[in-house]
Amino acid sequence: MSTTRYLLGCLLVLTLLEICLHVYSLRVTPPTHPLDPPFASSCRIPPDSPLPHDDDTAPYDVGLSRENATILMLARNSDVEGAASAIRSLEERFNRWFHYPVVFLNDQEWSEEFREKVGQEASGETVFAQIPAEMWGWPVDGEGREWVDREKVKDAMGRLSRMGVPYVDNENYHHMCRFYSGFFQDHPALKPYKYYWRIEPDVSYTCDIPYDPFRHMRLNHKTYGYSIALWEIGSTVPSLFRTVTTYKSSHAIPTTPLWTSMLSPSWAPLPLRWALMSDARLFHSRTPTGDAWSLCHFWSNFEVADLDFFRSAAYRSYFAALDATAGFYYERWGDAAVHSLAAALFLAPAQLHWFEDWGYRHPPFQHCPREGVGCACACDRREGAVPETCLRQLRRGVDP
Ligand SMILES: *[C@@H]1O[C@H](CO)[C@@H](O)[C@H](O)[C@H]1NC(C)=O
Numbered sequence: 001m002s003t004t005r006y007l008l009g010c011l012l013v014l015t016l017l018e019i020c021l022h023v024y025s026l027r028v029t030p031p032t033h034p035l036d037p038p039f040a041s042s043c044r045i046p047p048d049s050p051l052p053h054d055d056d057t058a059p060y061d062v063g064l065s066r067e068n069a070t071i072l073m074l075a076r077n078s079d080v081e082g083a084a085s086a087i088r089s090l091e092e093r094f095n096r097w098f099h100y101p102v103v104f105l106n107d108q109e110w111s112e113e114f115r116e117k118v119g120q121e122a123s124g125e126t127v128f129a130q131i132p133a134e135m136w137g138w139p140v141d142g143e144g145r146e147w148v149d150r151e152k153v154k155d156a157m158g159r160l161s162r163m164g165v166p167y168v169d170n171e172n173y174h175h176m177c178r179f180y181s182g183f184f185q186d187h188p189a190l191k192p193y194k195y196y197w198r199i200e201p202d203v204s205y206t207c208d209i210p211y212d213p214f215r216h217m218r219l220n221h222k223t224y225g226y227s228i229a230l231w232e233i234g235s236t237v238p239s240l241f242r243t244v245t246t247y248k249s250s251h252a253i254p255t256t257p258l259w260t261s262m263l264s265p266s267w268a269p270l271p272l273r274w275a276l277m278s279d280a281r282l283f284h285s286r287t288p289t290g291d292a293w294s295l296c297h298f299w300s301n302f303e304v305a306d307l308d309f310f311r312s313a314a315y316r317s318y319f320a321a322l323d324a325t326a327g328f329y330y331e332r333w334g335d336a337a338v339h340s341l342a343a344a345l346f347l348a349p350a351q352l353h354w355f356e357d358w359g360y361r362h363p364p365f366q367h368c369p370r371e372g373v374g375c376a377c378a379c380d381r382r383e384g385a386v387p388e389t390c391l392r393q394l395r396r397g398v399d400p
Helices: 002-025 077-098 112-119 150-162 171-182 213-219 240-250 257-261 270-277 313-323 335-346 389-394
Strands: 069-074 102-106 126-130 195-198 224-226 229-231 296-298 303-306 352-354 360-362 365-367
Touching (some): 069 171, 077 112, 171 313, 195 213, 257 335
Parallel strands (some): 069 102
Antiparallel strands (some): 224 303, 360 365
């Protein structure tokens, strides 16, 4: 009797020990010094005297030649007011000193009204381009035949929209997410450029940006820049994380600290992790070892990034694997999650940049820099503030 009790006791201790070891194995070792400080923490030079600076390393880059970069906005003709106000804000806080070009993309033909009203706000060159049909619409196979089961899509959209998932029954929204996940980097209007800054109708910038972000991305070897990190709505991506982890294992992609930062370690004992979590139907969103994605990801309506990352063979192969499952339609996979998970697969923590010093408002949320960071900010930190829980988790590999 006491032997049985003793053995059970041992088993319990071993199980607890194993759980602790498992969770411990998924910790992220913080670096000894900050790996991703803001590019600038103040204005350095008053923004109203935009004169060339002698010191090439100073963050105030006005007067230097422009980088191989463009601003990018995807919009509809009906977004005309929101698009104009977003460009106005961009110009006021940044582009009036730099005059970067703006590429506008639309799946429809641009209206004269949009071109005129929005175009006149921009201080640089503007390009109004249409998205070719093969980049926006139902996926086709090698013979040009559509293969997505529309009945299944209809059922899925109905189910998700009854659950209250926003935009799920809007076919175009799915096409948009897929376009931004796998095609935008190859749009002919973006072909000439290496870096882009994504901007959406109705957003605004609430601090001055007195330096060239593209230049600092290049000098600091940054690939992907973000502002806000949030939790994805789980019901829009039930099988996304499982699909990505399967891809990761089948391509033997090593685990990066950012990948580990995105995990919620499982506290289930080992046999349970094996037995239950490896059942893809029961626990979609987990890895085969039972760990879940925390759903934290970077919000992609703000992006300053290197297009060549999305043009790389590794990224293309990743996107093709996701696209082959039609998860953009049977579920509602968003480009934010797809981009963030790609960054977690392929990038070192220091290759990402948090634009902490930029005030950015995307109603109803905003990022407003803390005291001592940012230039001439006009935002209220208490208003529409996003909890920084996700952001802090994702930055465990760069913040000491
Ligand atoms: C800009 O970047 C693109 C993509 O990397 C490249 O193909 C192109 O040659 C570059 N243009 C210039 C002027 O450097």
